[in-house]
Amino acid sequence: MKKFMEILDKYLMPVAEKLNNNVYLTVIRDAFMLVLPLIIFGSVFVVITNLPFWSKDQMAVLNNYLGAANNSTMSIMGLFVVFGIGYNLSKHYKIEAVYGAAVSVAAFIILTPTVIKTPKGVSVDSVLAFDRLGAKGLFVGMIAGFLATEIYRRIVQKNWTIKMPEGVPEAVSKSFASLIPAFITLSFFLVLRIIFMFTPWGNMHDFIYRFVQTPLMALGSSLPATLVAIFFTQIFWFCGLHGQILINSALDPIWRSLSLENYQAFTSGATHLPHIVTKQFMDTFTVSMGGTGMTLAVLVGILIFARSKQLKELSKIATPPGIFNVNEPVIFGLPIVLNPMIIIPWILAPMVVTAITYFAMATGIVPQTTGVEVSWTIPIFFSGMLATNSLAGGILQLFNFTVVLLIWLPFILTIDKQYKKAEKEAKEAIEKAKNRSIKNENNLTT
Structure with a gap:
């Protein structure tokens, strides 16, 4: 175990530090956090519209009234992600963030086709399709957001800007300062769009989706x-x-794209959804079972089987937040961090449960996740039902909970035994110290 810890410290920690400090991964994370409240808003109305007890006619009526909620949020999530990338990356470079975000969005729109074909094969011009602003265009949007901001900030930092005289209102001065950088940046993307028009794909979206996004999603x-x-x-x-x-900073774009494709299939009435692994798969059936490592089962195991005071007190403190998937108390209180005694169940349990969940959905025992965003604080069972729009999703979580408990149980009992032994020795040491003190007092009085 000592050698294993040395390997982690030598090879893994430097990689982790580089990932943690990577500007682009941080920007991606913050961009997705920006869209989270919007996605949850849209998801609530998708759940309401698709409750199992509605008839098809009732669903159609509800969708007519409530459909704008998800169409204006989840369906065009890529647009908000682009804005978030431009905004956060501009903040990092200490330039006007709003203008960097606006230029990024404009660059993305320039690259987006504005002609769609109807099911009857009729071409309609001056239209932005939802899928281009959502799942299908997410990777193009991310590329456009980063590239546009990088070009824009380099021009700004070279001082290729129009400087207005003193006394001009600040808003006007900032607008003119961004004119040349924005013009050059957007001209670049316009040329890029024209170049792709002469390729077999016709636009950058279809090229990226085929050769970058589809392989990464697979x-x-x-x-x-x-x-x-x-x-x-x-x-x-x-x-x-x-x-x-x-990990999520690097993989969230892939999982979000998979989620959006499931969501589009689900809202269109498809009986089979295209993907098993999605953002909701990763969150609902791992994190939303007591937090990272599914530690709610560990706390329940401690409550039932542990006899040591230390573990009992830990369970009393950590269980209430653990129900809502906040598990820092148990991670640092057990502790889990750098505790070689628990590394086996800590790694094994989530991997076993992930495999069980995958095969349960692959075989059709449990429906796949619908792409509806489920808040990570929703307790176990309820989050599973919401993510799959099925009672089976909640039952699968309870089954997985039991599996985690069984994997952890031998280690809980071992840790509990050690803690009881340590507590007994500490108690005996205190008693010996008291007896020695009493004996010394008696000797002094005599």
Whole structure:
């Protein structure tokens, strides 16, 4: 175990630090956090519209009234992500963030086709399709956001700007200062659009979707890649680093794209959804079972089986927040961080449960996640039902909960035994000290 810890410290920690300090991964994370409240808003109305007891006619009526909620949020999530990338990256470079964000969005729109074909094959001009602003265009949007901001900020930092005289209102001065950088940046994207018009794909969207996004989504949706992501998430947490931030920053764009495609299929009435692994798969059936490492089952195991005072007190403190998937008390209180005694269940349990969930959905026992955003603080069982729009999703979470408990139980009992022994020795040492003190007092009085 000592050698294993040395390997982690030598090879893994430097990589983790680089990932944690990477500007682009941080910007991606913050951009997705920007859209989170919008996605949750849209998801609530998708759930309401698609409750199992509605008839098809009732669903159609509800969708007519409530459909704008998800169409204006989830369906065009890529547009908000581009804005977030431009804004946060501009803030990092200490330039006007709003203008950087606006230029990024404009660059994305320039690259987006404005002609769509109806089901009857009729071409309609001057239209932006939802899928181009959502799942299908997410990677183009991210490329456009980063590239546009980088070009824009370099021009600003070279002082290729129009400087207005003193006394001009600040808003006017900033607007003119951004004129030349914005003009050059957007001209670049206009040329890029024209170049792609002469390619077999016709636009950058279809090129990126075919040669970049589709292969990455295929890789990210596979069980082996998912297990690798879970493994490193657990390892980083074991080392005291925030595994979700490090891993999700890199993989969130893939998982979000998979979620959006499931969402579009679900809202269109498809009976089979295209992907098993999605953002909701990763969150609802791992994090939303007591937090990272599914530690709610660990706390329940401690409540039932542990006899040591230390573990009993820990369970009393950590269980209430653990119900809502906040598990820092148990991670640092057990502790889990750098505790070689628990590294086996800490890594094994999430990987086993992830495999069980994957096969349950692959075989049709449990429906796949619909792409509806489920807040990570929603307790177990309820989050599973919301994510899959099915009672089976909640039942699967309870089954997985039991599996985690069984994997952890031998280790809980071992830790409890050690703590009881330590407590007994401490108590005996105190008693001996008291007896020695009493004896010394008696000797003095005599």
